[in-house]
Amino acid sequence: MTSDVKPLLPRHDDLVNERLVAWYFLAALTFLTVSMLAGLLVALQLIRANPLDGVELLSPARWRMVHTNAIAYGFLANAFLGCLHWAIPRLTLRPVASVALSYFIFSAWQFVVVCTAAGIILGPSFQAQDWVAELASQFHISMSLGAQGVEWGETPFWIDPVAQLGLLLVAINFMTPIVRQRGPMYVSLWYFMAAFVWTFLTYGMGNFMPEYVVGGVSGGAVGGLFIHDLVGLFVTPLGWGLMYYFVPIMLKRPIWSHGLSLVGFWGLAFFYPLQGIHHFLYTPIPMFLQYGAIISTIAVELVVTTVVINFIGTIWGDGEVLKKNLPIRWFYCGMIYYFITCFQCALQVTLTFQKLIHFTDWVVGHAHLVMFGVFSMWIFGIMTYLFPRLIGRDWYSRKLCEIHFWFSAVGVFIMFLDLGLAGVFQGYYWASLAPWDVSVTGSQSFWVVRAFAGLMMFSGTLCFLVNLYLTWRGPVRELNPDIDVAPALA
Amino acid sequence: MFESKAGILGIAGIGFFLFAFISNVWTPILMYKDVTEKTVEEVVNYRVMAHFGDLNRRYPEAFKEAFGEPTEENCAAALRLGRQLYIGEGCWHCHSQFVRPVSNESKRWGPVSTAEEYQNELQRPVMFGTRRVGPDLSHEAGRRSSDWHAVHFFDPPLVSPDSPMPKYTWFFDGAPNKPNKRGLAIITYLQWLGTSLDSYPYYEQVNADAEEDY
Numbered sequence: 001m002t003s004d005v006k007p008l009l010p011r012h013d014d015l016v017n018e019r020l021v022a023w024y025f026l027a028a029l030t031f032l033t034v035s036m037l038a039g040l041l042v043a044l045q046l047i048r049a050n051p052l053d054g055v056e057l058l059s060p061a062r063w064r065m066v067h068t069n070a071i072a073y074g075f076l077a078n079a080f081l082g083c084l085h086w087a088i089p090r091l092t093l094r095p096v097a098s099v100a101l102s103y104f105i106f107s108a109w110q111f112v113v114v115c116t117a118a119g120i121i122l123g124p125s126f127q128a129q130d131w132v133a134e135l136a137s138q139f140h141i142s143m144s145l146g147a148q149g150v151e152w153g154e155t156p157f158w159i160d161p162v163a164q165l166g167l168l169l170v171a172i173n174f175m176t177p178i179v180r181q182r183g184p185m186y187v188s189l190w191y192f193m194a195a196f197v198w199t200f201l202t203y204g205m206g207n208f209m210p211e212y213v214v215g216g217v218s219g220g221a222v223g224g225l226f227i228h229d230l231v232g233l234f235v236t237p238l239g240w241g242l243m244y245y246f247v248p249i250m251l252k253r254p255i256w257s258h259g260l261s262l263v264g265f266w267g268l269a270f271f272y273p274l275q276g277i278h279h280f281l282y283t284p285i286p287m288f289l290q291y292g293a294i295i296s297t298i299a300v301e302l303v304v305t306t307v308v309i310n311f312i313g314t315i316w317g318d319g320e321v322l323k324k325n326l327p328i329r330w331f332y333c334g335m336i337y338y339f340i341t342c343f344q345c346a347l348q349v350t351l352t353f354q355k356l357i358h359f360t361d362w363v364v365g366h367a368h369l370v371m372f373g374v375f376s377m378w379i380f381g382i383m384t385y386l387f388p389r390l391i392g393r394d395w396y397s398r399k400l401c402e403i404h405f406w407f408s409a410v411g412v413f414i415m416f417l418d419l420g421l422a423g424v425f426q427g428y429y430w431a432s433l434a435p436w437d438v439s440v441t442g443s444q445s446f447w448v449v450r451a452f453a454g455l456m457m458f459s460g461t462l463c464f465l466v467n468l469y470l471t472w473r474g475p476v477r478e479l480n481p482d483i484d485v486a487p488a489l490a
Numbered sequence: 491m492f493e494s495k496a497g498i499l500g501i502a503g504i505g506f507f508l509f510a511f512i513s514n515v516w517t518p519i520l521m522y523k524d525v526t527e528k529t530v531e532e533v534v535n536y537r538v539m540a541h542f543g544d545l546n547r548r549y550p551e552a553f554k555e556a557f558g559e560p561t562e563e564n565c566a567a568a569l570r571l572g573r574q575l576y577i578g579e580g581c582w583h584c585h586s587q588f589v590r591p592v593s594n595e596s597k598r599w600g601p602v603s604t605a606e607e608y609q610n611e612l613q614r615p616v617m618f619g620t621r622r623v624g625p626d627l628s629h630e631a632g633r634r635s636s637d638w639h640a641v642h643f644f645d646p647p648l649v650s651p652d653s654p655m656p657k658y659t660w661f662f663d664g665a666p667n668k669p670n671k672r673g674l675a676i677i678t679y680l681q682w683l684g685t686s687l688d689s690y691p692y693y694e695q696v697n698a699d700a701e702e703d704y
Binding site: 045046047048050053054056059060061062064065120123124125127128133136143144145146147148149150151178179184185190193194196197198201202205209210211214215216217218219220221222223224225227233262265266269270273274276277279280282283284285286289292293354355356358359360361363364427430431432433434435436437440441447 | 493498499509511514519525527577582583584588590591594604605614616619622624625660675694695
C-alpha cells in the first residue's frame with residue numbers, strides 16, 4: 001500500500017503471510033485452552049474435588065505434564081512463531097526463506113505438540129506390555145513410552161528427533177531473511193538470531209543428554225540447565241525481541257536508550273545460561289557450582305532492571321496511553337510482573353530462602369507469574385493488536401477485551417500471592433517436623449483460592465475466545481484508531 | 491562486534507552457551523566420572539528381593555502372571571518397569587527424591603542424599619523432583635508394607651484420610667488385593683528406594699505433639 005510513495009519498499013502482502021500468522025495464533029489458543037483445562041483438573045484434584053478421579057486417561061498427574069508442555073510448546077511456541085512471521089519479514093524487508101517450508105513447519109509443529117500430549121496421556125497405559133521391555137533391552141534405552149523424565153522436557157523420547165529437526169527448519173526459515181538484510185540490525189533481530197541458536201542447542205541438550213549420555217547427579221545438572229534455559233534462552237529472548245519491536249511502533253517513538261538495549265542483550269546472553277543449577281541447590285551437585293549459579297542469578301536481576309528502565313524511559317511522559325491503548329497496557333503490565341518475578345528470583349535463589357521455600361508452592365506461584373503473567377500477557381497484547389489486522393475487522397467488543405485483560409492480570413497476581421504465601425506456610429510446617437498431613441491440610445485453603453484464581457484467568461481467556469469468534473463472524477469494520485496506531489510498514 | 495551478525499551468533503549464541511555448558515555441565519561430569527553408573531541388575535539387593543518375594547506370597551496369581559518366579563532377573567525387570575511408571579505417571583511432580591542438609595530434613599527423611607545414591611541406571615534421568623506435595627520418597631523402602639502401598643494406590647484416603655493424591659485404580663484388576671503387573675512393578679520400585687543405605691529402613695521422624703499445635 002505504500003509502494004506508490006516509496007517504490008523501493010516491498011509491499012506488506014509480499015512480506016507477511018497473514019494467513020499463516022492467523023493459523024499459528026489459532027493453534028496457540030487451542031493449546032492454551034487445553035492447558036488451562038488441564039490446570040483446572042489438577043487444581044480440583046488438590047482440593048479433593050475432582051469428579052473424574054480414578055479415570056485412567058484423565059489422570060491428574062499425566063495432565064499436569066500436558067499442562068506445562070501445552071503452554072511451552074503448544075501455546076508459547078506457536079504464538080511466537082506467528083509473531084515472528086509478522087515481525088521478521090517487516091524488520092528485514094525480506095520474506096522468510098520459503099512459503100512451502102513455512103507451511104511444512106506449521107504442520108510438523110502441530111504434529112509434535114499433539115504427539116507429545118498423546119504420548120504423555122496414552123504412553124503409560126502401554127508401558128507394561130512385553131514388546132516395550134523387549135525393545136528396551138535390545139536398544140539399551142529406558143523406553144518410557146510416555147513422558148521423558150526431564151521437567152519441561154517431558155516430550156516423549158520418540159518424538160524428540162522430529163522436534164529437533166523442526167527447530168532446525170525454523171532457524172533456517174527465519175535466518176535467511178536476517179542474513180540477507182544489509183545495514184545495522186535492530187535490537188529485536190539480535191534477540192531473535194540468538195534465540196534460534198539457543199533454542200536449538202537447549203532442546204538438544206535437555207532432551208538427549210540426561211537420557212542417553214549422562215545420568216545421576218551430573219544428569220541433574222543438565223536437567224537444571226535445561227529447565228532454566230528453556231525459559232531464559234527460548235521464551236525470554238523471543239518475548240523481549242517482540243517487545244522491542246511492538247512497543248516503539250505503538251508508542252510512535254524510539255526506544256529510550258540504545259546503550260541500555262546493548263547492556264540488556266549482552267547481560268542476558270552472558271548471565272542467563274550460567275544459572276541452571278540454582279534449580280537444584282543443596283543437592284550433591286558440587287557446592288562451588290551452586291554458588292556460581294546463585295551469583296549469576298543475582299547479576300541477571302541487575303541486567304533486567306536496566307531493560308525495564310529502558311522501557312519505562314520509552315513510555316515516560318506518555319503514560320496516558322496505558323489507559324486507552326490495550327496492547328500497550330498488556331505489555332507494560334507484563335513488564336512490571338517481569339520485574340517482580342526477577343526480583344523475587346534474586347531473593348529466592350539465595351541459600352537462606354531456599355531452606356524455606358524449595359519444593360513448596362512458592363516456586364509454583366513464581367512459575368505462573370513468569371509464564372502467564374509475563375510472556376502469555378505479552379502474547380495476548382500482540383494478539384489484541386494483530387487479530388483485527390489479520391481478519392480485517394475491529395474487535396466485536398472493546399469491553400470483552402478489557403475483561404480479558406483485568407481477569408488475566410488480577411487472576412494471575414492473586415495466584416502468585418496466594419501460592420507464595422502457601423509456600424512459606426509449607427516450608428515452616430515441614431521444618432517444624434509436624435506430621436506430613438499437617439502441611440497438606442494447612443495448604444487446603446490456599447489451594448482453594450488458587451483454584452478460583454485459575455478460574456478467573458480461564459474466564460478471561462474464554463471472553464477473549466468468544467470475542468474473537470464474534471469478531472470473525474461479524475461484518476468487516478473499520479479499525480479502531482486506539483488499536484490501530486501503526487502504519488502498514490514498521 | 492556487539493551489533494554484528496557474527497558477534498551475536500558466534501559470541502552470544504554459541505560462545506556463551508558453550509561457556510555455560512562447560513562450567514555447569516561438563517565440570518560435574520568430569521568430577522563424577524570415576525563413580526561408575528551401576529546397572530539395574532547391580533542394584534538389586536537382598537532387601538528389595540525380600541519385598542519382591544513378599545509380593546509373590548501376597549498376590550501369587552497376579553505375580554506369576556506378571557513376573558513368573560521371584561528371581562533377581564525378574565526383580566530387575568520389575569524395577570525398570572516401576573521406574574518407567576514413576577516417570578510416565580508423573581509421580582515425580584509431587585514427590586521428590588532428595589534429602590537436603592537443611593530444614594530438619596535429615597531428621598524427618600533420613601541421611602542427606604549423596605552423589606553415589608544417584609549413580610545408577612534407575613536415576614537416568616535423575617528423579618530429584620522439584621515439588622513436594624507428598625512426602626520425599628528417597629528412603630521409602632521398608633517404611634510401609636507392600637499391602638499398605640497397594641491399598642494406598644487404589645484409593646489413597648482409605649489409609650491416609652487427608653491425602654489429595656489421585657487414585658491409581660488402573661494398577662489393579664478391580665480391587666486393592668488384585669494388583670496387576672503395573673501395580674506390582676511400582677510397589678517393587680518404591681520398596682527399592684533407599685535399600686542401598688546403612689540407615690535402611692529409615693522411619694520418618696516427626697514431632698507427634700506438633701499435630702496438636704496446629
